[in-house]
Amino acid sequence: MPEHKISFSYLSQEDLLKAGCFDIKMAMQVAEKTMLAYEQHRILFPEKIVQIFDQSSQDRINCLPATLLDEKICGVKWVSVFPRNPGLHDAQNLSAILVLSEIEKGFPVAVMEGTLASNMRVAAMGGVAAKHLSRDDSEVIGFIGAGEQAKMHLIAMKVVRPSLKECRVAAKTIDEEQQFIDELSPLFPDMDFVRANTHGRAAMLDADILVTATSVQAPLLKADWMKPGAFYSHIGGWEDEYEVAQQCDKIVCDDWDTVTHRTQTLSRMYKEGLISGADIHADLHELISNHKPGRESENERIYFNAVGLAYIDVAIGLAMYRRAIENGSGQSLDLQQSMIFEHADIMQQIKL
Numbered sequence: 001m002p003e004h005k006i007s008f009s010y011l012s013q014e015d016l017l018k019a020g021c022f023d024i025k026m027a028m029q030v031a032e033k034t035m036l037a038y039e040q041h042r043i044l045f046p047e048k049i050v051q052i053f054d055q056s057s058q059d060r061i062n063c064l065p066a067t068l069l070d071e072k073i074c075g076v077k078w079v080s081v082f083p084r085n086p087g088l089h090d091a092q093n094l095s096a097i098l099v100l101s102e103i104e105k106g107f108p109v110a111v112m113e114g115t116l117a118s119n120m121r122v123a124a125m126g127g128v129a130a131k132h133l134s135r136d137d138s139e140v141i142g143f144i145g146a147g148e149q150a151k152m153h154l155i156a157m158k159v160v161r162p163s164l165k166e167c168r169v170a171a172k173t174i175d176e177e178q179q180f181i182d183e184l185s186p187l188f189p190d191m192d193f194v195r196a197n198t199h200g201r202a203a204m205l206d207a208d209i210l211v212t213a214t215s216v217q218a219p220l221l222k223a224d225w226m227k228p229g230a231f232y233s234h235i236g237g238w239e240d241e242y243e244v245a246q247q248c249d250k251i252v253c254d255d256w257d258t259v260t261h262r263t264q265t266l267s268r269m270y271k272e273g274l275i276s277g278a279d280i281h282a283d284l285h286e287l288i289s290n291h292k293p294g295r296e297s298e299n300e301r302i303y304f305n306a307v308g309l310a311y312i313d314v315a316i317g318l319a320m321y322r323r324a325i326e327n328g329s330g331q332s333l334d335l336q337q338s339m340i341f342e343h344a345d346i347m348q349q350i351k352l
């Protein structure tokens with residue numbers, strides 16, 4: 001009788017951390033390789049499914065599938081975004097789970113915590129963009145927003161630009177700025193951390209790399225604060241005045257077409273007729289494949305906007321799963337021992 005058992009690996013966040021998966025260099029390498037695969041049409045990437053439960057707060061759960069044809073893996077990220085969580089429940093706003101299936105028999109291979117992969121993906125994309133678009137002598141990085149994405153972004157930026165020696169941070173509250181500094185300063189003893197006491201200008205003025213990662217919808221970043229030669233990574237929704245993008249010499253997106261359908265600053269400008277595809281220098285994969293140049297002069301101001309590409313999450317999740325399995329992390333769970341009618345006592349289990 002054929003064996004019809006189906007098993008998959010279950011990996012918690014702690015299993016992934018123990019296995020050494022919080023590895024931003026790995027995430028950046030995977031992101032680059034997967035963007036090239038996308039350019040070569042080796043990725044299936046259908047539309048995401050969005051269910052919004054509250055229009056004003058945008059509480060939502062999204063279902064984002066993608067297939068990595070070369071890896072023979074189909075995955076889905078099931079991600080909840082509840083922006084009020086930090087204020088209402090002292091809890092994170094984003095939580096995700098990833099399911100990976102092989103595409104020979106179509107059986108699941110992993111069910112895993114997905115917030116780590118998702119947040120690392122955002123930072124990895126920012127890091128890859130910074131590698132191509134920031135000055136390689138960047139010394140000062142400024143943040144508006146001190147939450148999960150901001151923390152992860154600093155790690156990626158410092159890996160890409162080890163020359164960074166000052167980090168300034170502005171958030172909604174001084175306590176959050178201090179928490180950011182308390183958590184990250186031990187990791188980077190060669191950097192000076194500056195609390196901006198909620199003043200965006202103090203964090204951003206004349207920084208070499210600017211990052212906005214906030215949960216607010218308001219033009220917090222002012223064009224005047226961005227000096228020639230600066231690189232700006234925009235992570236949240238509407239966070240900067242339109243003049244920021246208008247004064248930049250290059251605008252690069254993870255995927256411009258996707259940006260036009262969202263609610264980021266660039267999306268708003270597009271919908272208001274203030275910007276079009278002709279103003280976009282490139283999608284990030286075009287820089288990796290050398291089809292378009294990255295930074296070309298010391299004085300260019302460059303704007304990067306990533307809205308999130310789920311096939312990168314699936315690819316980072318796959319790399320984490322493989323590393324975890326190599327390290328003996330996680331647990332194997334049985335989905336079934338045999339097919340339904342093969343169970344010896346199946347006739348007794350049927351309720352009529």
Ligand SMILES: NC(=O)c1ccc[n+]([C@@H]2O[C@H](COP(=O)([O-])OP(=O)(O)OC[C@H]3O[C@@H](n4cnc5c(N)ncnc54)[C@H](O)[C@@H]3O)[C@@H](O)[C@H]2O)c1
Nearest residue numbers: 145146147148149171172213214215216235236306307308
């Ligand atoms: N681009 C992507 O791929 C992607 C992926 C995930 C999340 N995001 C977005 O990134 C943003 C940040 O997410 P997070 O998980 O870090 O959120 P978070 O709740 O952990 O942090 C939000 C930060 O915004 C700050 N903030 C709020 N109002 C502010 C104000 N008026 N002035 C200054 N700072 C203010 C808060 O102080 C906090 O530090 C969200 O908008 C989220 O939707 C983007």
